Amino acid sequence: MNRNGNGRQTSRATIRDIAEMAGVSIATVSRVLNRRPDVAEETRELVMQYVREQGYVANPSARGLAQQRTNLVAITVPVVQAEYFNNIVAGAAEALYERDARLVLCPTLHEHDREVSLLERVMHGTTDGALLILPSESNEELLRVRENGFPFVVIDNTYPLDDAIPIVGAAHWSGARLATQHLLSLGHRHIAAVTGHHTWVASSDRLAGFHTALMQADVAATPLVYEGDFLVESGYAAAREFLSLPDPPTAVFAFNDNMAIGILQAAREMGVDIPGDLSLVGFDDVDIAKALTPALTTVRQPLEEMGRAASSLLFRLLDGQRVEVTRIELSTRLIVRASTAPPRKRSGA
């Protein structure tokens, strides 16, 4: 066992093997491997020849032990929306890839019933740093981790966090303002909103953007704000409700595309035409937004870019560089498609 057809051990060649083959010391091989300049070109070539021949790759554990780094970055993902995370993770993975680092997936699903917290374990040499998506940790917990010297970057903070904590997020406020202004410019004055959890930053920021746009257009704040939970069903439920009103809104801003889909569904059931009777704007621009009927007008979040930006920030932290900017807010943009149109009647204030 553990032998191949030649009878040779299949256990990988070590740096020592390479050194012996090349007739040099392991220190020299190490230098070649780490691209040190102080190696004769001839020697370098000679060593590389055997490295290639053997398909030699340094043992990450040994390297990690010696230089106190793992080239591993943890990324915590609360299990919520597949596409949302996937895009962020894809962006991050790509960015890390260029540094030969890899992403260790840490689903935070079962964290409640663990003695040692995820961050505690992750901090202890498992990884060099972490990317925290929508972390459920409190401000204090995160500050503690930070004071422990463990580098991390938050992506899309769930709750308000200390200024010292690096955060990469999307422009929720201005995106929501854009979406609302779009509806206003079409002539809508009676606009509903289906939000996410009010305690979440993403949701409260979007709500603020919504209100700002209304205020700036001198439209009295609408009472039609429904608190959803970012799932299809809550959009559906809200729509069933406001579409049954004696004076239903002519437009609705769903705080994410999922809920917009729910609204679409309810409208269809109730014979409400979109965008004829009701204009609909979402948020996220998920893959199928453009494939819906009608294609969904929505606000695009640059998720992959967020993953990449967070990775870059983390690299700077890992390299020990001073990071002055701890907040990065990537812009969102409105994608106008077919789910919005001028109100059919009574468009006046």
Place this chain on the structure above:
Amino acid sequence: MNRNGNGRQTSRATIRDIAEMAGVSIATVSRVLNRRPDVAEETRELVMQYVREQGYVANPSARGLAQQRTNLVAITVPVVQAEYFNNIVAGAAEALYERDARLVLCPTLHEHDREVSLLERVMHGTTDGALLILPSESNEELLRVRENGFPFVVIDNTYPLDDAIPIVGAAHWSGARLATQHLLSLGHRHIAAVTGHHTWVASSDRLAGFHTALMQADVAATPLVYEGDFLVESGYAAAREFLSLPDPPTAVFAFNDNMAIGILQAAREMGVDIPGDLSLVGFDDVDIAKALTPALTTVRQPLEEMGRAASSLLFRLLDGQRVEVTRIELSTRLIVRASTAPPRKRSGA
């Protein structure tokens, strides 16, 4: 730097520190940490006390170096459909979690331009084993890896693979047969199919299931087979085509939900009512399938279970157990919703 408020090094306590505090040898601490039975209960408690106090966690690199394992499993994900992978990954992550192992994400996107292949690098101590989703590696490459003694399990093989290679997949054939039988039992006789790449196992198996059902119902093999690519657009294109036919099909089986959405879109544009004029079945049961209008009849793939099953199989491999069953095919099931109905007219053969 690297010091906290107390002026003490923030570098984590090592096993030696714990040993000194507890007044025992590091070997004893190691034994306690690894839950060895040969430790006095008193000693164990004493050690654990300091372990807890210090929040001590063993250095994974050191441990990995010493026992030649990393507790890391690689999972390769070709970037295709977010939801598809996410579900598999979620299932796998959950299963690994219980073994204190973690998933290292390896996007295979940029693999073409690397000197050393992903598998080569991954094999060399980076991880203990791997989960390969829809691998693009050839049968020979995978066999080589296997003979090298690197444990891995393929999830949903892209191409036919040697029997010796462990594979976890879904019942494509019987799922497709089920879907087709459903259409047949509704009375459809003129049925189209929009497939994926014919070279892919998932696609050719589904096609075989489709044909089997038709044959068993004594329906002449339909010429209406369109090769798609699993993306929305290809479903749309195919539908535009077959709906323009003088004698269009009364039902269509899309080999995944994405393409079904494209078909839905084309039908809507062309004033073709679903399911009135055209019955539609998809494959996958993505999240929004039930939120579409009409809700999509489709074949559910147990993606999370696949991730879990693959992990279990990998564990057996990692533990050096003999694995007799190298093929696991998880059953798919038909979810009947609103996109299928009896044909409106000319239902006779």
Place this chain on the structure above:
DNA sequence: CTGTTAGCGCGTTCAT
């Protein structure tokens, strides 16, 4: 039951 010792594979001074 516990301590001593010897590596695991690699990076890194310090000499040369």
Place this chain on the structure above:
DNA sequence: ATGAACGCGCTAACAG
């Protein structure tokens, strides 16, 4: 420009 020697933190024999 290169080599010898030590240590990173931990596990695993082997003694006792």
